[in-house]
Amino acid sequence: MDFTIIAYAIPFLLTGAKTTLLISVFGVGLGLPFGILVALARTSRNRLVCKAADAYCAVFRGTPMLVQIFVIYYGLGQVGFLRANPVIWWLIGDGLHAAILAVLLNTGAYTAEIFRTAFLSLPRGLIEAAEACGMSPWIILRRIKFPLALRQALPSYSSEVAIIVKESSLASTIAVLEITGWAKRLMSETFAIMDIFIITSAFYLTLNVVGLTALKLLERQLWFERRLTRTKPTSPCPS
Amino acid sequence: MFETFWSLIVEQGWGLALLRGALVTICIGLAGMVIGLIAAVPFAIARWQRVPVLSQVVDVYSIVVRGVPGLLVIYLLFFGSVDWVQKVAVAFGYRDVAESAYPSLIGILAIATISCAYSVEVMRGALEAVPKGLLEAAKSLALPPRVAFFRITLPLALRLALGGVNNVWQMTIKDTSLVSVVGMQELMRMAAIAAGITRSPLLFYCIAASLFFAMTAVSQTLFGLGERHINRGFSGG
Numbered sequence: 403m404d405f406t407i408i409a410y411a412i413p414f415l416l417t418g419a420k421t422t423l424l425i426s427v428f429g430v431g432l433g434l435p436f437g438i439l440v441a442l443a444r445t446s447r448n449r450l451v452c453k454a455a456d457a458y459c460a461v462f463r464g465t466p467m468l469v470q471i472f473v474i475y476y477g478l479g480q481v482g483f484l485r486a487n488p489v490i491w492w493l494i495g496d497g498l499h500a501a502i503l504a505v506l507l508n509t510g511a512y513t514a515e516i517f518r519t520a521f522l523s524l525p526r527g528l529i530e531a532a533e534a535c536g537m538s539p540w541i542i543l544r545r546i547k548f549p550l551a552l553r554q555a556l557p558s559y560s561s562e563v564a565i566i567v568k569e570s571s572l573a574s575t576i577a578v579l580e581i582t583g584w585a586k587r588l589m590s591e592t593f594a595i596m597d598i599f600i601i602t603s604a605f606y607l608t609l610n611v612v613g614l615t616a617l618k619l620l621e622r623q624l625w626f627e628r629r630l631t632r633t634k635p636t637s638p639c640p641s
Numbered sequence: 642m643f644e645t646f647w648s649l650i651v652e653q654g655w656g657l658a659l660l661r662g663a664l665v666t667i668c669i670g671l672a673g674m675v676i677g678l679i680a681a682v683p684f685a686i687a688r689w690q691r692v693p694v695l696s697q698v699v700d701v702y703s704i705v706v707r708g709v710p711g712l713l714v715i716y717l718l719f720f721g722s723v724d725w726v727q728k729v730a731v732a733f734g735y736r737d738v739a740e741s742a743y744p745s746l747i748g749i750l751a752i753a754t755i756s757c758a759y760s761v762e763v764m765r766g767a768l769e770a771v772p773k774g775l776l777e778a779a780k781s782l783a784l785p786p787r788v789a790f791f792r793i794t795l796p797l798a799l800r801l802a803l804g805g806v807n808n809v810w811q812m813t814i815k816d817t818s819l820v821s822v823v824g825m826q827e828l829m830r831m832a833a834i835a836a837g838i839t840r841s842p843l844l845f846y847c848i849a850a851s852l853f854f855a856m857t858a859v860s861q862t863l864f865g866l867g868e869r870h871i872n873r874g875f876s877g878g
Contacts, residue, residue: 461850464857466815468829469850476836477843564708571710575822582712595721599713606709 407594408601415605418584421498422609425570425580429505430563436506437513442543444518455514462511467569471504475576501573509566516562520555521547553624560617564610581605649844655835659845662831663852669745669827670814673752677813678806680757685764699761706758711816715751719823722747748820748827756813763805767798800871807864814856828852 443455462470474494484490494500524547532542574583585602589595650656684703687695706714726743771794779789821829832849836842 461854464854465850466818466829466853468818468821469832469846469853472829472833473843473846473850477846480841480843568708568710571712574712582710582716585713586716589716589720595717599717599721602713603705603709606713607705610708 404594404597407592407597410592411588411598411601414584414588415581415602418579418581419605419609421573421578421580422567422570425498425502425505425573426563426567426609426613428502429509429566429570433506433509433513433566434559436510438517438548440510440514441517441521444514445521459511459514462508463515467504467508467572468575470508471501471572471576474504474507475500497573497576497578500576501570501578504572505566505569508569509562512562512565513559516555516558517551520551523554524550549624553621556617556621556624560614560621563613563617567606567609567613646844649839649841650848653839655839655845656848658831658835659828659848659852662826662828663856665826666814666817666828666853667856669749669752669820669825670810670817672749673817674756674810674813676749676753677755677757677809678760680753681760681764684757684761685768688761688765689768703758703761706755707762711751711755711819712822714755715748715819715823718747718751718754744820744823744825748817748823748825751820752813752817755816756809759809759812760806763802763809764798766805767802768794770801771797800875803864803868803871807861807868810860810864811857814860815853818853 440455440458443451444459446452446455475497478484478490478494484494492499493503528546528550529542532546537545570580571582573580574586577583579587581602585598588598592598684699688699690696726747730738730740730743775793775797776789779793784792817827818829821827821833824830828849832845836845839845
């Protein structure tokens with residue numbers, strides 16, 4: 403490994419990491435509530451809402467992210483009345499915004515799938531008990547369904563977070579320079595392919611490890627048996 | 642409106658070009674998947690039996706490839722091999738062949754590298770999920786280890802692995818679109834060329850999306866049938 407190349411590459415990759423992080427944070431911060439909304443729509447009793455949400459999930463899960471990002475960035479930009487609308491043009495006219503939108507829509511479909519199975523796996527009795535107590539649907543959702551479903555869904559959702567970080571690399575195909583975009587540029591500039599690859603992988607692995615550890619901690623926090631054992635007084639005799 | 646569609650798709654021949662691209666996509670996906678699966682079996686066995694050194698090497702490979710974007714793996718393989726392949730090809734006098742076949746070969750290799758990393762995990766999980774009692778029964782019948790493996794462990798593990806293989810395949814067929822960024826003439830690349838020449842990206846990217854959607858939907862159905870077939874006779878299958 404050549405250390406001058408590493409020293410040369412790291413500042414560029416750090417600026418790329420900022421963009422990757424930005425896209426991922428928006429992907430998680432907006433994608434999670436959006437995905438949960440879609441999951442609720444898919445389990446709703448309204449047939450039309452349910453069908454529409456199902457179709458959205460099928461389309462975004464069945465096509466590659468690259469196609470989605472191209473349709474949003476190049477395809478929608480072609481439509482006249484979308485260009486004329488300032489809000490939509492702000493969303494899709496800029497590469498970074500379009501990338502965030504694509505990641506958001508993509509992860510929304512997968513998150514919805516994760517939360518739909520979590521909502522479906524809730525024991526029927528609990529919800530019936532809540533209804534019998536006279537809770538309104540909103541309170542049942544907030545107090546009963548959501549906390550239980552979150553605990554159920556969190557392990558699968560953490561792998562979705564790792565996927566978001568990886569999918570954000572596709573922003574480089576629409577000229578948004580994030581980690582992979584910089585890596586490609588550095589590879590063709592320095593010809594130190596392997597060195598650049600190793601540093602870039604280290605960046606991605608660090609991001610993933612940080613994200614996954616944070617989610618693991620959250621998972622432990624939500625795990626109620628654990629919280630009970632922790633508050634129990636520790637036994638004086640060593641095991 | 643409809644007439645412009647008709648003239649773009651049929652008269653200018655872009656529809657056929659996209660279909661040919663879709664065929665190439667399916668071929669790369671299938672080849673990458675099969676090579677990846679075949680390579681994954683010995684790797685998974687190495688991890689399952691905890692073969693020293695090899696097991697750790699496979700572990701690192703699988704963690705790295707699953708942790709970084711597919712695009713990065715593709716860049717590594719393409720840029721990393723351009724020089725080398727050129728030299729080998731010139732030395733053996735196959736320059737033209739190398740230049741025409743090179744993107745496809747590296748494309749397939751890249752897809753295989755990615756899908757193999759996921760398949761290793763699937764296969765290892767399946768091997769570990771084979772009930773211990775069956776292996777002990779095989780041992781008590783004095784079956785030679787090789788026979789026990791090929792007759793008992795592997796068939797059972799393959800059945801358990803089918804669901805995971807389905808997921809890997811869905812991912813692989815979608816990952817083939819990434820190979821387009823380095824110039825391979827598959828569906829996504831064809832759509833990009835058509836979009837550039839005709840200046841109607843929305844239409845062509847939407848067609849590409851629906852072709853991809855058709856591929857994943859059809860393969861999902863086939864896997865569903867296969868799963869039902871392979872699980873016949875097992876409870877709940």
